[in-house]
Amino acid sequence: MGRSLAFLLPALLLAATVESLLTVRPDCQESCGGVDIPYPFGIGAGCFRPGFEITCLNNTMPVLPASTGVVRVLTLLVMPRPEARVMLPVSWTCYNSAGNTTAVSLDGRVNFNKDNVYRISNTHNQLFVLGCNTFVYTMSWCTAHCNDPLSAMYTLYSGCTTYCNDSRSAQDGACAGVGCCHVDIPPGIGDNLMKFDTWSRVGKEFSPCDYAFIVEKGSYTFRAADLHMEKHTRLPLRLDWAIRDSNVNSTASLSCAQLSQGNSTSCVSDHSECVDSTNGPGYVCNCTKGYEGNPYLPHGCTNIDECARPREEFPCKGECRDTAGSYSCTCHPGYRSNGDPRENPCNPNFTLAAKLAIGISLSVSLIVVALLLVLIMLQKRKLDKVFEKNGGRILQNVKGLTIFSKEGLKKNTKNNSEFLGNGSFGKVYKGTLPDNTMVAVKASIKVNEATKQEFAEEVEIHSHMIHKNILKLIGCCLEVDVPMLVYEFAANGSLGHTLHGNKKQNLPLDLRLEIAIGSAEGLRYMHLYTTQAIRHGDIKPDNILLDDNLTPKISDFGLSMLLKEEYFAKKVVGCMGYIDPVFMKTGLLTQKSDVYSFGAVLLELITGKENVYDKNHSLIIEFCKVFEKEKTGRAMFDKEIVATGEDIFILEEIGKLAIECLKEDIEDRPDMTEVAERLVMLRRERKLHKTPNRTPSRFEEINMEYSPNNIDRSGTSSATCSVPSTPTSKDFNASP
Structure with a gap:
């Protein structure tokens, strides 16, 4: 016993020293891509506890810096339970006509535990296996030679088996072994690696691939069509986290019992407490009863005003008064409760005479009260x-x-x-x-x-x-x-009102570029949202609202919601000039339909004209004619925002991007991720051009190219626009 304590003491002193040095700079980034980053998580040096680093890719998407794979973060929670919700790719392996595996496969290898922080939650996730005549299991918790797959040893396994008689065997919603199976996973799983084992695939061409994934419970329902799942599919998964030893093979992670012997912990806030981890070794911090907040920050736990919370959460049938860490519940003067007023109501403490007087009064008004009660009940x-x-x-x-x-x-x-x-x-x-x-x-x-x-x-x-x-x-x-x-x-109304309304504003080019970027980022978020991407279906300036800072907000989700699980609309509903011609002709609504509509919005931003202007002119048709004839859209740019050759360059690039969005073949259109990235690149180079003592930028190199006398109109352009056939009315409602 003495030798164990002597061995542990230096480690405890070191842990105490490290904890005392942990600080959070006031300039630390608090969020990334709309996701809050609470301490002990953080972005950048000095902003996170060791092992809790978050990387903000392109300043838009938070990810875990795992040793393998890009793990996108959806949410990070400190309380009421330590949790990180992330997105992981589906593992797969495929077979040729002879039943042999193909050369390319994906085993889903992701090691979360470079710093021994995370465990895959066994209470909130399940393992699913899709395919025919296959057995798949996940191997986890590498115990030796982790960097060498041939020598690695794994201590935790979980898997299940599926089979099929024919192409009609698998049924939607049924996942009990025919085409699909699922199983709970054990606690302690700290990484992800799928192993596929199969038998005869002869006659199973209807199921060319097997798939395996661990997914958040309730987030996935089997469909027979998933036997042909997209290989790039990603699904949500929940991770438990705790403060542990940095060595994944060590069992020496401190428990709350060891830390209670006067050693420093990460629970630095007043009214915080240490709680042993329920999934693997280590501990987490909670605010004590009656307090809430972040126990990992000084003064992070604050008092709960129980009296302001719903009575179902903190019952009181009398007078509620908040106290530090709790609350009191008493009856008003002249009232009393038959027991605890938290559970039993307070009744008037009347004398006999008072009760008789009240009884008489109640008798007189009984009929009126009864009628009122009937009306209220109805x-x-x-x-x-x-x-x-x-x-x-x-x-x-x-x-x-x-x-x-x-x-x-x-x-x-x-x-x-x-x-x-x-x-x-x-x-x-x-x-x-x-x-x-x-x-x-x-x-x-x-x-x-x-x-x-x-x-x-x-x-x-x-x-x-x-x-x-x-x-x-x-x-x-x-x-x-x-x-x-x-x-x-949204204090500033719609973008359409700002550009074309009675009180339209003169928006400078930089602000129009910011509005375009923000709108593209909103659409990209919709297109990447969870496993079932959302299509908006009705993008136009009237559905892009501007707040008091002129930050764009995508609104009006009526059509997108109705189509979240369908590919074909029973009715084609939208606004002429913005509707995708492919959608209008076939009823097929895709994410590229939103790209088409966004291309029309880009044209309005750079020209200042409505999509249908002068009552019978289509902005898309006119711009494409000018661009194809003159190899430039300069003749239609909004004169109020054209000042320099640099402005012309920006407007030309946005115009080219708009034309790509408006292409007739949806496969030739960019997706919203590419559209947003290209707009951000234009903003970055524009800012670089304004920086003193800079390296000459692309703007200066082409400045003369865009001067009035030097525009080359002799080249060729393959850009073609896809436009509505009869742009004479703004609103329509037609069947495909």
């Missing part, structure tokens, strides 16, 4: 029925979504006294929440029993889409015949 029953019809029982359990009552929403909007405009389905009003947050309240679609589930899923998906360039859905009111949706308020 009204409540009506509201409950409407609430249920609009999916209230589903949406009231959605985390982060506020459910407003009918009366509460009337109060917030001052009975709809401030009209903002007309939305896709009805009028839009301005409102103010109790915390003085400005909101916009707009009508949604009418819901019935057949569409209730779909509407609830749409609202839930939208409430979870958190990005600075996506209009945030705050809550909804379901006690009205047509549900009302409550959004963040």
Whole structure:
């Protein structure tokens, strides 16, 4: 015993020294790509605890710096449980017609534990295997020669077997061994490596590949079509994390019992406590009961005002008073409770005479009260029925979504006294929440029993889409015949109003470029959102809102929600001039349809003209004619933003990008990731040009090229635009 303590003491002293030196600089980056980065996580030197580094790729996407693979981070949580939600690629192996494996495969090898921080959560994930006549298992926790796959040893395994008789064996929603199997995983798994083992594949051409992946519970449902899953598919997974020893093969990670002997821990906040990890060795920190916040920061745990929380969470049937770390619940003077007023109501402490007087008064008013109660009950029953019809029982359990009552929403909007405009389905009003947050309240679609589930899923998906360039859905009111949706308020209205309205603003080129970049980033986030990418379906300047800082916000998701799980629309609905001709002709809506619409928006930004202007002129057609004839779009650029050859270069590049977005063949159009990156590159070079003592940039090299007398119109261009055939009306609704 003495030798063990003597051996452990230097390590404890070193840990105490390291902990005492850990600080967070005030200039540390707090988020990346819309994802909060709470300490002990951090970006950049001095901003994170060892092992908790986050890398911000292109300043837009947070990733774990794993030893293998790019692991995108979706969320990071400190409390109420230590968790990192990430995206991982699906592992796969494929077979030729002879039943032999092909040369290319993906075993999904990802080692999270370069610094021994993460474990794959066994309580929140499952292993899925898809294919026919195959057995797949995951090997994890390399114990020796980790860098040499031939010599590595693994101590944790989990897997299952699938089989198929024929191409009709696998059924949607059924994952019990026929085409699909799933199994729980054990605790302690610290990395990911899939091993495929198969038997005869003869006659199994309908299932050319096997797939395996660990995925967050509830995030995946098997479909028979997934036997032909896209090989680049990524799925969400939850990781548990804890403070552990840096050596993955060591069992010497400190526990709370060892740290309680006067040694320093990472639990530096007042009112914080050490809790042993439940998935692997080590410990985590929690705020003590009655406090919340970040226990890893000095003074990070703050008192909870229990009296301001819902009574279901902190019950009190009397007078509630907040105290440090707790609360008191007592009866008002003249009242008493038959027991604890937290659980039992407080009743008046009346004398006999007072009770008789009250009884007489109650008898006189009994009929009136009864009638009132009947009216109230009928009204409540009506509201409950409407609430249920609009999916209230589903949406009231959605985390982060506020459910407003009918009366509460009337109060917030001052009975709809401030009209903002007309939305896709009805009028839009301005409102103010109790915390003085400005909101916009707009009508949604009418819901019935057949569409209730779909509407609830749409609202839930939208409430979870958190990005600075996506209009945030705050809550909804379901006690009205047509549900009302409550959004963040965009003080400067729509981009269409700003460019073309009665009080249009003269936006400089730099600001137009920022609006284009922000709008592209919002669309890219939608296209990459979870496993089922979202298509917007109705991108136009009126659906790009601007906040008080002129930051663009993508809004109006009516069409995109309805198509989130379908590829073909039953009706083609949109705005002429922005609608993808492929979608208009076939009903096929893809992410490249949004790219086409965004190309039309880019043309409006650089020309200042409406998509259909002078009543019968199409901006897309006119710009393409000019570009194909003169090899430049300069003749149509907005004169208010053209000042230098540098401006001409930027506008030319945006015009070329717009034409690529408008190409007739959807395969020739760029995706939104490429569009956003190219716009960001233009901004970067423009800023470089303005930097003193710089290296001569591309702008200076081509400045003369774009001067009025030096534009070369002798070249050829393969750029062609795809345009609507009859651009004579802005709005349409047609069947494919």
